[in-house]
Amino acid sequence: MRKLQHIISSRQFTDRQFLQDLFLSARHMEQDDIGRCLLHPLGGRILATLFYEPSTRTRFSFEAAMQKLGGGVLTAENMRESSSAAKGESISDTIRVVSGYADVIAIRHYEEGTAAEAARLSPVPVINAGDGPGEHPTQALIDLYTIQKELGRLGGLRIALVGDLRNGRTIHSLLPLFGLYRQDVSFDLISPPELKLPPKYIDMLKEMNIEYRESDHLGGSIESANVVYITRVQKERFSDPAEYERVKDTYIIDAAITLQLKSDAIIMHALPRVNEISPEIDNDARAAYFRQAKNGLYLRMALLNYLLS
Amino acid sequence: MRKLQHIISSRQFTDRQFLQDLFLSARHMEQDDIGRCLLHPLGGRILATLFYEPSTRTRFSFEAAMQKLGGGVLTAENMRESSSAAKGESISDTIRVVSGYADVIAIRHYEEGTAAEAARLSPVPVINAGDGPGEHPTQALIDLYTIQKELGRLGGLRIALVGDLRNGRTIHSLLPLFGLYRQDVSFDLISPPELKLPPKYIDMLKEMNIEYRESDHLGGSIESANVVYITRVQKERFSDPAEYERVKDTYIIDAAITLQLKSDAIIMHALPRVNEISPEIDNDARAAYFRQAKNGLYLRMALLNYLLS
Amino acid sequence: MRKLQHIISSRQFTDRQFLQDLFLSARHMEQDDIGRCLLHPLGGRILATLFYEPSTRTRFSFEAAMQKLGGGVLTAENMRESSSAAKGESISDTIRVVSGYADVIAIRHYEEGTAAEAARLSPVPVINAGDGPGEHPTQALIDLYTIQKELGRLGGLRIALVGDLRNGRTIHSLLPLFGLYRQDVSFDLISPPELKLPPKYIDMLKEMNIEYRESDHLGGSIESANVVYITRVQKERFSDPAEYERVKDTYIIDAAITLQLKSDAIIMHALPRVNEISPEIDNDARAAYFRQAKNGLYLRMALLNYLLS
Numbered sequence: 067m068r069k070l071q072h073i074i075s076s077r078q079f080t081d082r083q084f085l086q087d088l089f090l091s092a093r094h095m096e097q098d099d100i101g102r103c104l105l106h107p108l109g110g111r112i113l114a115t116l117f118y119e120p121s122t123r124t125r126f127s128f129e130a131a132m133q134k135l136g137g138g139v140l141t142a143e144n145m146r147e148s149s150s151a152a153k154g155e156s157i158s159d160t161i162r163v164v165s166g167y168a169d170v171i172a173i174r175h176y177e178e179g180t181a182a183e184a185a186r187l188s189p190v191p192v193i194n195a196g197d198g199p200g201e202h203p204t205q206a207l208i209d210l211y212t213i214q215k216e217l218g219r220l221g222g223l224r225i226a227l228v229g230d231l232r233n234g235r236t237i238h239s240l241l242p243l244f245g246l247y248r249q250d251v252s253f254d255l256i257s258p259p260e261l262k263l264p265p266k267y268i269d270m271l272k273e274m275n276i277e278y279r280e281s282d283h284l285g286g287s288i289e290s291a292n293v294v295y296i297t298r299v300q301k302e303r304f305s306d307p308a309e310y311e312r313v314k315d316t317y318i319i320d321a322a323i324t325l326q327l328k329s330d331a332i333i334m335h336a337l338p339r340v341n342e343i344s345p346e347i348d349n350d351a352r353a354a355y356f357r358q359a360k361n362g363l364y365l366r367m368a369l370l371n372y373l374l375s
Numbered sequence: 376m377r378k379l380q381h382i383i384s385s386r387q388f389t390d391r392q393f394l395q396d397l398f399l400s401a402r403h404m405e406q407d408d409i410g411r412c413l414l415h416p417l418g419g420r421i422l423a424t425l426f427y428e429p430s431t432r433t434r435f436s437f438e439a440a441m442q443k444l445g446g447g448v449l450t451a452e453n454m455r456e457s458s459s460a461a462k463g464e465s466i467s468d469t470i471r472v473v474s475g476y477a478d479v480i481a482i483r484h485y486e487e488g489t490a491a492e493a494a495r496l497s498p499v500p501v502i503n504a505g506d507g508p509g510e511h512p513t514q515a516l517i518d519l520y521t522i523q524k525e526l527g528r529l530g531g532l533r534i535a536l537v538g539d540l541r542n543g544r545t546i547h548s549l550l551p552l553f554g555l556y557r558q559d560v561s562f563d564l565i566s567p568p569e570l571k572l573p574p575k576y577i578d579m580l581k582e583m584n585i586e587y588r589e590s591d592h593l594g595g596s597i598e599s600a601n602v603v604y605i606t607r608v609q610k611e612r613f614s615d616p617a618e619y620e621r622v623k624d625t626y627i628i629d630a631a632i633t634l635q636l637k638s639d640a641i642i643m644h645a646l647p648r649v650n651e652i653s654p655e656i657d658n659d660a661r662a663a664y665f666r667q668a669k670n671g672l673y674l675r676m677a678l679l680n681y682l683l684s
Numbered sequence: 685m686r687k688l689q690h691i692i693s694s695r696q697f698t699d700r701q702f703l704q705d706l707f708l709s710a711r712h713m714e715q716d717d718i719g720r721c722l723l724h725p726l727g728g729r730i731l732a733t734l735f736y737e738p739s740t741r742t743r744f745s746f747e748a749a750m751q752k753l754g755g756g757v758l759t760a761e762n763m764r765e766s767s768s769a770a771k772g773e774s775i776s777d778t779i780r781v782v783s784g785y786a787d788v789i790a791i792r793h794y795e796e797g798t799a800a801e802a803a804r805l806s807p808v809p810v811i812n813a814g815d816g817p818g819e820h821p822t823q824a825l826i827d828l829y830t831i832q833k834e835l836g837r838l839g840g841l842r843i844a845l846v847g848d849l850r851n852g853r854t855i856h857s858l859l860p861l862f863g864l865y866r867q868d869v870s871f872d873l874i875s876p877p878e879l880k881l882p883p884k885y886i887d888m889l890k891e892m893n894i895e896y897r898e899s900d901h902l903g904g905s906i907e908s909a910n911v912v913y914i915t916r917v918q919k920e921r922f923s924d925p926a927e928y929e930r931v932k933d934t935y936i937i938d939a940a941i942t943l944q945l946k947s948d949a950i951i952m953h954a955l956p957r958v959n960e961i962s963p964e965i966d967n968d969a970r971a972a973y974f975r976q977a978k979n980g981l982y983l984r985m986a987l988l989n990y991l992l993s
Contacts, residue, residue: 099419104418104419106418106419123472126423126449126451126473126476126477129447129449130421130447130449130476130477133421133446133447133448134419134421134447136418136419139447141450301463337472338463338464338468338469339464345465345467356471356472359471359472359475360475360476362475362476363476
């Protein structure tokens with residue numbers, strides 16, 4: 067696989083070896099961090115986080131990663147309202163100016179395709195940190211890394227994807243990665259009818275020859291799952307509040323549900339959660355979501371290091 | 376005293392030796408900063424400032440301290456409105472995720488008790504940077520450090536606390552520290568009747584056997600004070616604007632008042648001030664409030680270094 | 685020229701040698717950045733950006749400069765609304781406190797004169813990053829540096845200043861610098877009648893014996909220009925929206941206009957642009973505005989290094 071300049075879509079990761087190298091690098095980052103022996107290969111390098119839609123946790127994760135590698139950060143958490151956007155500047159001008167100050171740009175935008183547009187214009191690497199209902203490729207890398215770290219493998223898996231599969235961009239970014247491990251992965255797609263996985267992703271699964279089943283209830287699926295990945299129903303994606311209220315609590319993973327899970331299954335969530343996972347299971351060893359969040363730090367360190375060195 | 380993991384309440388400081396060690400460390404930080412020979416013991420370490428109530432000065436003080444020690448910062452000045460809180464996330468989830476990215480968290484919150492709740496859940500040190508009308512323990516350390524640095528002692532003192540003693544959390548955090556120096560400290564508590572020191576703090580003074588007098592006017596008290604500590608009447612703590620207007624300018628330290636002060640007294644204020652101290656006395660050598668603010672930088676450097684090394 | 689403590693007005697730069705030294709330093713900063721061999725002379729030093737009027741690009745430029753030199757940053761992008769200003773604190777108190785935490789302060793304010801006021805009170809260097817319709821001296825330095833870098837000289841120039849000359853503080857700051865190169869520089873001042881250069885700047889040109897012509901149309905001037913510097917008509921400076929609408933698109937540099945320009949002319953703009961420059965000319969080699977923006981990084985590195993070392 068050619069060296070990647072920008073990270074826009076998880077479909078760019080077409081090579082198992084690339085992923086394994088990246089995951090190994092993330093492991094080393096974690097060990098060096100724990101051992102307090104991080105080198106600072108990105109000293110004097112600058113990351114700009116341009117967030118047109120706020121997300122404290124994603125922003126923090128990127129900014130912590132950059133600083134742990136010795137780099138600096140430029141933060142804009144409310145690009146939509148503040149400053150140059152308000153003065154009428156186009157996003158392409160913003161990118162061209164900021165790329166003069168920063169050595170890498172992480173952009174989150176409310177519109178699908180904006181990160182790709184930014185990448186076309188930028189002389190420095192652009193990382194898509196979520197573009198509306200589009201993609202969130204670094205989250206997909208984190209998810210895959212978490213599965214491998216938790217379960218020791220990426221094949222031989224039955225994965226239940228639960229919740230808002232229509233708008234869940236983390237899901238949309240994760241699916242293509244399994245094309246690399248298609249032999250023995252199968253998906254249970256569990257969602258309310260109005261939040262089903264869009265046809266283009268169903269087609270993708272078919273093309274990749276990946277087995278899947280669609281359902282609107284948890285029972286009958288999660289008993290055999292190795293991974294239960296549940297997504298937040300995102301209020302901000304609904305134009306009709308009544309529709310949101312109707313579907314938001316359709317699936318809740320609680321202690322009763324966990325009794326049905328395999329003893330070595332893991333429960334994942336990209337966070338923040340609202341009611342989808344009851345806090346009563348937070349101490350269950352299978353609850354992997356906080357470890358998943360922390361993996362984001364090390365995976366992003368590995369990725370920044372890859373892009374800039 | 377056992378090594379502290381979190382800094383939540385000034386009641387945790389039960390040992391004069393701990394305070395003296397910390398103050399000595401703060402002095403060294405200052406000397407190294409002036410001499411431009413700071414080492415960077417916290418390189419690769421990250422401070423997250425989670426402010427649910429904005430405070431540029433406190434945030435800046437922590438963030439400057441961390442960076443002068445070589446560490447990085449993650450800033451969230453408007454946690455209340457922006458991002459994950461808006462998405463419905465609980466504070467406990469926020470802390471668990473952020474503690475995966477940061478090595479220490481400074482939290483300011485509008486509700487008493489939130490910092491303690493955060494500390495219970497956090498694997499990394501949590502510092503209470505003010506929790507509503509509750510505590511502000513690092514300010515108390517700064518105040519004590521300032522008194523010692525300015526006057527050369529912490530005993531043999533008459534201290535006038537002036538202004539809003541009901542809501543002034545800096546005062547609430549400072550009082551317990553004097554339990555360690557009770558022998559010869561006495562307090563004049565000067566406030567309008569509606570802003571008197573709450574009973575639980577009066578009880579604390581009694582338990583500690585510390586002498587105090589309550590009054591509603593400056594005269595008769597401040598002539599013998601070694602320290603005059605005046606607090607801002609905080610508009611944001613009043614539900615009734617009329618009550619605020621009535622009491623806000625009850626006490627004003629101006630040139631006329633300073634004529635009554637001892638020549639070696641000091642005037643303290645946690646800042647920001649509104650009208651409580653007239654700018655006409657800023658150049659009076661007894662006006663210690665800007666030096667007090669600067670001491671915050673060095674004290675917080677000493678504290679971060681203590682917690683993380 | 686005496687060592688400058690604060691950077692408030694471009695009228696402080698009275699010495700060609702100072703400018704040439706600064707420009708040489710900026711060049712070295714750029715070479716070291718490209719060669720990834722930046723030293724970090726400002727390690728442990730802190731820049732505070734106090735922006736009472738948001739400007740992501742200017743803030744980023746200063747913050748990137750400081751971090752590339754190894755320093756840290758304290759960011760306040762919305763000083764006007766947030767925090768201590770809201771609590772009623774005066775700007776002089778803010779400066780005195782922040783100067784206890786930061787080693788240099790870059791301030792942007794909506795009122796002319798505020799930066800100068802801040803400098804009077806501050807024990808650490810203050811940089812005016814724009815004060816309302818007043819000055820923006822570092823932009824002037826960047827502009828002059830860009831002209832010299834692009835054209836190889838600062839004399840023998842015909843410079844067309846186009847657009848809002850009444851409110852354009854970048855123009856107001858740039859003009860005095862040409863007093864140092866007055867021998868053979870001339871200006872074409874092209875603006876709608878209501879946005880003409882204010883009399884005090886006209887007087888300045890006369891005093892400096894610099895040739896100028898005023899006009900309200902592009903034709904007849906730009907054919908002979910070595911530099912075409914066009915400014916954004918700033919919506920935020922108009923009290924009457926109708927007046928803004930009437931004049932905002934008076935001058936537009938597009939492909940047709942560039943046909944009239946000299947082959948070795950350059951087109952400058954302090955950015956952000958709205959419609960003043962058509963994106964169709966962005967790839968024209970004479971379009972210098974993105975290079976001008978990038979020069980800001982290196983010029984500000986040179987300036988921070990000068991002030992702090």
